[in-house]
Amino acid sequence: MMRQYELVERVAAYNPQVDEDLLNRAYVYAMQKHGSQKRDSGDPYFSHPLEVAAILTDLKLDDASVAVGLLHDTIEDTSATRDEISAVFGERIAKLVDGLTKIKQLDLLSREARQAENLRKLLLAVSDDVRVLLVKLADRLHNMRTIEFVKPEKRGRIAEETMEIYAPLAGRMGMQGLRDELEDCAFRVLNPDAYETITEKLAELSEQTDRAVETIMTDLTARLSDGGLKAEIKGRQKRPHSIFSKMQRKSIGFEQLSDIFGFRVLVETCDDCYAALGIVHTAWPMVPGRFKDYISTPKQNEYRSLHTTIIGPEKQRAELQIRTHDMDALAEYGIAAHPLYKDEVIGDHDLLARESKAYAWLRQTVEHIAQGDAPEEFLEHTKLELFQDQVFCFTPKGRLIALPRGATAIDFAYAVHTDVGDTCIGAKVNGKLTPLIQPLENGDEVEIVRSEAQRPPPAWESIVVTGKARAAIRRATRSHVREQYSGLGGHILQRAFETAGREYRQDLLTSILGTFSHTDVGDLLAAVGRGDIAADAVIKAIYPDFTTDRKQGRTAWRPEEGWFAAARASLKFKLPGANKKTNGEALPLRGLDQNMPVRFSPEGGAVPGDRIVGIMTPGEGVTIFPIQSPSLIAFEDEPDRWIDVRWDIDAESREQYPTRIHVSALNEPGSLAAIATIIGGSDANIDNLRMLRRAPDFTEMEIDLEVWDLKHLNRIVQDLRSKSIISNAVRVNG
Numbered sequence: 001m002m003r004q005y006e007l008v009e010r011v012a013a014y015n016p017q018v019d020e021d022l023l024n025r026a027y028v029y030a031m032q033k034h035g036s037q038k039r040d041s042g043d044p045y046f047s048h049p050l051e052v053a054a055i056l057t058d059l060k061l062d063d064a065s066v067a068v069g070l071l072h073d074t075i076e077d078t079s080a081t082r083d084e085i086s087a088v089f090g091e092r093i094a095k096l097v098d099g100l101t102k103i104k105q106l107d108l109l110s111r112e113a114r115q116a117e118n119l120r121k122l123l124l125a126v127s128d129d130v131r132v133l134l135v136k137l138a139d140r141l142h143n144m145r146t147i148e149f150v151k152p153e154k155r156g157r158i159a160e161e162t163m164e165i166y167a168p169l170a171g172r173m174g175m176q177g178l179r180d181e182l183e184d185c186a187f188r189v190l191n192p193d194a195y196e197t198i199t200e201k202l203a204e205l206s207e208q209t210d211r212a213v214e215t216i217m218t219d220l221t222a223r224l225s226d227g228g229l230k231a232e233i234k235g236r237q238k239r240p241h242s243i244f245s246k247m248q249r250k251s252i253g254f255e256q257l258s259d260i261f262g263f264r265v266l267v268e269t270c271d272d273c274y275a276a277l278g279i280v281h282t283a284w285p286m287v288p289g290r291f292k293d294y295i296s297t298p299k300q301n302e303y304r305s306l307h308t309t310i311i312g313p314e315k316q317r318a319e320l321q322i323r324t325h326d327m328d329a330l331a332e333y334g335i336a337a338h339p340l341y342k343d344e345v346i347g348d349h350d351l352l353a354r355e356s357k358a359y360a361w362l363r364q365t366v367e368h369i370a371q372g373d374a375p376e377e378f379l380e381h382t383k384l385e386l387f388q389d390q391v392f393c394f395t396p397k398g399r400l401i402a403l404p405r406g407a408t409a410i411d412f413a414y415a416v417h418t419d420v421g422d423t424c425i426g427a428k429v430n431g432k433l434t435p436l437i438q439p440l441e442n443g444d445e446v447e448i449v450r451s452e453a454q455r456p457p458p459a460w461e462s463i464v465v466t467g468k469a470r471a472a473i474r475r476a477t478r479s480h481v482r483e484q485y486s487g488l489g490g491h492i493l494q495r496a497f498e499t500a501g502r503e504y505r506q507d508l509l510t511s512i513l514g515t516f517s518h519t520d521v522g523d524l525l526a527a528v529g530r531g532d533i534a535a536d537a538v539i540k541a542i543y544p545d546f547t548t549d550r551k552q553g554r555t556a557w558r559p560e561e562g563w564f565a566a567a568r569a570s571l572k573f574k575l576p577g578a579n580k581k582t583n584g585e586a587l588p589l590r591g592l593d594q595n596m597p598v599r600f601s602p603e604g605g606a607v608p609g610d611r612i613v614g615i616m617t618p619g620e621g622v623t624i625f626p627i628q629s630p631s632l633i634a635f636e637d638e639p640d641r642w643i644d645v646r647w648d649i650d651a652e653s654r655e656q657y658p659t660r661i662h663v664s665a666l667n668e669p670g671s672l673a674a675i676a677t678i679i680g681g682s683d684a685n686i687d688n689l690r691m692l693r694r695a696p697d698f699t700e701m702e703i704d705l706e707v708w709d710l711k712h713l714n715r716i717v718q719d720l721r722s723k724s725i726i727s728n729a730v731r732v733n734g
């Protein structure tokens, strides 16, 4: 076991100002508190905190961290209390040890809740002080190194947790070495066969190539030095787990991995990198297609390096990474943060700005940590901003869903499962119904409200921030549009056949699919619905004797004539909610997709009494416009989108409808009140009132009203016009 003075010496090696007294006291205190406790291995328990402290010195951490490493299990496992530690070591140390204790207590929670809870608490704990996390990682590393002494039934759980939580956290912290080792230890437990196979193969391979690698390394060193380059060369062998995940990711065998052995060449300047590359390529043949210049074109995560693969004297491949010491530091410490951004769109200016900020922070933190010249206050006040671009949310069952910042409940739903996203109609955040588009926050518990009848509205595509959600919404929209068109197509064909006096059956269409180069009846119907195929052409394909005096093609679409007009006339429009006695008939529209959503044009909607028309927008549904609406001009060339609708208002219906008027009034005291009185007195509601323009004498305003019907609206407009303070009142048609 490491002696007291040995530990102090380890710290003193990188920190001459070491607080010897603190370390000595912590050493003695922890040793006494753990007393005769034993680990599963039979070793004295104190050997564990001591090893944890030693790992922290490897990371060149500050005195407080090392002391906390020694003390980290005392509150949980011995008679020590937080108050006592505070009294002996001060509140600062007590707080850190307490953070570790909290995390440890969470290990005992139930299996389902444990992981999520663990990470949530971990994050909360470390947001106070990043050192809690650093000590926890060192603690976990030592536990993983000695996991063979743990009861077999407990090993899997610990290894899983390490793989899922602690190794990625180490990665995000930029501690690549720690991450690699945690992963390898966990991999060995979780997949012992694969671990063994890969380790054996690595050993075999190393036997075969060791000498050759040695030769290349010596040779390379000499050549670079001859070329006047000051270079440091490191041999490099991949870790079993990273080989395993690469094999899985690329579905390849061990033998196909070409970069198991490699070198890293570290030089002084950027120019040196290219000079070194030239020397390497002159000395050995390179493998075509393997050269990558990440210096001129850095990776997303700012990783910079030259990569090349050469063929050595004995035909073995070796991968070389050539970079400066600076680039190397960033690669080791900074690269790990990049999974934070995987899901977001690249090229977004904000994102890039945030990204480089996160990197600057990460790099600085980790450099401080690594170099050990961190002033105490630096670590103490460091918030774990590594996670600033990510939010951690939870399902009601405690499953953790990590999302990029700005993600909404819709993203959450899609992250849980595509089906959940597609059927999502609402969300309860922390138990309260919350707008779907509201960005989620750290620790939110999100429950998705679902309806099987739901389809994701296309507009969601611009709200969500995750690629998964966006792709799924696009997919759902595409298939919905096709469904709508094929519904419309079927309807059109039925009418057209009727008008032509021919029998119409869907199965007849199967025989003529080839004529129109389709393989699916649904596709053919959708093509008719879109207007790509004329209904007459379909009739003709089935009944070759069919003739028409009308020209084929788009003339058949002229809305005012023939079967199409008949088809449109048959559509009966019921306002949603207008008729409470729906007799179980849920459809606002007959003859079309039952689920087609209907809405009023957002500007100056129609009121009963207006002649109205519906415009079908694939993927959105039908929008109702008053026939005089100027917005309709935009659809003049698309008669196939027009749908005749009519009011079906119940006489007893007491529903009011939104509409909009434009009023110009004299700037006189009380004119606004007069307007409000007229409108209110006539039993209409004012929803909103906006000042459009305020001239010295007149004010122009726009008023959103709710009225019973057109008669009601006209009466209000007339009443307003009759007042002397009002110069004009007109209805606005959206």
Ligand code: MN
Pocket: 048, 072, 073, 139
């Ligand atoms: Mn421990």
